[in-house]
Amino acid sequence: MDNQMPREEGLDHSLSLLKEGYRFIVNRKEHLNSDVFETRLLGKRAICMVGSEAAELFYDEDKFQRSDAAPNRIVQTLFGKNSVQTLDGDEHRSRKELLMSVMTTEHINKLIDITEMQWEKSLDEWIKMDQIALYEEVKELLCKVAFKWIGAPLHEDDVKTMTKELATMFESPAAIGPAHWMGRTLRNAIEKNIQQLIQDTREGKISFPRESVLHKFSNYKDLNGELLDVEIAAVEVINMLRPIVAIAIYINFTMLALLQFPEQKQKLKMYGDYTKMFVQEVRRFYPFFPFVAAKVKRDFTWNGYQFKEGTLTLLDLYGTNHDPKIWDTPEEFSPERFAHWEGTPFSFIPQGGGDYYLGHRCAGEGITIKLMKIGLDYLVNKMEYEVPEQDLHFELDDIPSIPKSKIVLKNVQRVN
Template sequence: MGIPHDKSLDNSIALMNEGYLFISNRMERYHTDIFEARLLGEQVICFTGEEAAKVFYDTDRFQRKGAAPKRVQKTLFGENAIQTMDGEAHIHRKLLFLSLMTPPNQLRLSRLVTDFWRASIEKWEVADQIILFEEAKQVLCRAACTWAGVPLDEAEVKERADDFSDMVDAFGAVGPRHWKGRRARSRAEEWIMNIIEEVRSGKIAAAHGSALNELAIHKDLNGKLLNSKMAAVELINVLRPIVAIATFIAFSALALHKFPKTKEKLKNDNDGRYLEMFVQEVRRFFPFGPFLGARVKKEFIWNDAHFKEGQLVLLDMYGTNHDARLWKDPESFIPERFKDWRGSLFDFIPQGGGDSATGHRCPGEGITVEVMKASLAYLVNDIDYEIPDQDLSYSLVRMPTLPESGMIFSNVKRK
């Protein structure tokens, strides 16, 4: 019987024109959860939903090697980084990341984030207005580098924060945005490589257990130190995602504004349960990652689809997080849906699915949640502000996306 095949000669332009909804649009058109289309000159299978995610994260069926295009490696991930690894080598590298992102370390980072937010109030009170997204990037860059043990002069905070953000902004871009991301990665890698080499030569003392120290001394499965560039790439893969949480913080502020009743509930949230629910709903409701890619490890058939060895497969993250079979009234913002949520590892996938210890789910998911909680608590409990007239729309075509204005605050006052 087979599965629907999109009739277009190549869907690359359609993907750029439809963004986050590219896969969902075709699921709706063909009344299916799976279809095949031509993208960038090759036949690609696209699928969505919880059952698809379970298949996608089966390491016997899929591998990440060869899935991330070079243009994404040269901007977002770094070349040959952990996201491109499989098998024992991937698990070995992943254990390092997990050791850095334990609950105590998550809490330490969230406290640093709170400290840096509070340090911003004095500047904000005398400013006509601030752009929250821009401020968040710098707050998170300061906190991430302090937490990771990476030396960062105040004079270079904006440049480093912008570089980390530009790498993320480039993943779905062509033209100037893409090249800006490439230049940002080159600068960041050179900066971190020099720091790694100075740690190894003894010129910089790195605290035991810090991300800087652990990457500087990390050895691969063969017992060899990572070369300084690869160590830098992986340290950036610790720092960059923390700065990227600025997007979720901007969307959190948008949610507070669009759904004012939630702000009152957060103010009266004595046990932190509503704060947790609100953060999870922001991660589900607003667009972050559009889809994920992997290549078929060995040929198999699933749901009438023939998955050929080496074939590229895309899992619809945004569509799965808005799947009406999994989420009642998915286009409404309802934090309470997470009150008694007992979901699987495959139905809520804003940062990937599966087990983070053995698979490719983001090991920093706990960090994202704790940093968002600390940031929301600051916005709700530490300051008052006004939202002036501005463009609060966000595009589902642009990948990644953001409120158009970046969330402008005016008349900021400490409580």
């Protein structure tokens, strides 16, 4: 028996989506009292879903496809054209294998060493300054880390430009007007730079260590045994650089959590394994990636509701991480909830759900956690600082949401 899917009336709600941000899907879920509903976005019917059951459905690749799904504004800023995020089936699996090939213990240990060294160097600079805006500083720190890790040169004079080009890609997808267009322009600029590096590597004008990310991506052969188009190889190299810089958002929220919940600091100092639980709770509690998008691959019925081929479908990540059906007191910050947590690959999904190799789950989830732990260790154990009066508010209607003051720290000192 088919049922009518709960539906929001009205011609189009795209502007409300940009205005309501992280609460768009949850507001309607509550109003319509349903984890799945229909609305209209970008002038067409669209489905929104939230919760672990919905996530499991969304990651079924017989039912949903990614090609032709993400809105152009996201492709032009965040993803890049023909990126792994837009592929399906064998083509996706082959490209994903390349990305996952640099997530081995060896590569990750190298990244950890580089990151720790860079925190040391940045801290040396911060102690000479009156105050720092943590978010801005950590973006630069991570930009240097990202270039070093992929094996590409980054001159000190270029750090600010590169940081801006990479950060604007994740700061601008949902922006309206000039800020959004700036995102597109800066993506074009960095794509050109990375394409040149890849071209030079291929022509033997410069050489990088065989095991470096840049070398691997430049020389990788696709399903047809051919080198990737230089444009595509550059997009995938940027798929490693940009999100490493994006970890600054989570490190900033980590700092905010320490300020909002000061009682947590003692626990972090006392119990070693509390660090991982704390980091997981930061990723669950605070907003970052709001939802993922796919298209219905072919008509099917689920729980009595009809899904029509071609319908844009959004899965709410933030809403699922705050779903009272999955989490007790979801609006409470409580790292302890992860002490004996037994979830599925679809219930805790700040970086997407399902499988890393077979599906679209974030290739960098493991390194995100590792780099957040390093940041947390510095903020709790290796640095002292004062926190001046400032506006630490973050709003759920801004995508991405960043505390207003970017978290100003004064008088940063090294703990010996």
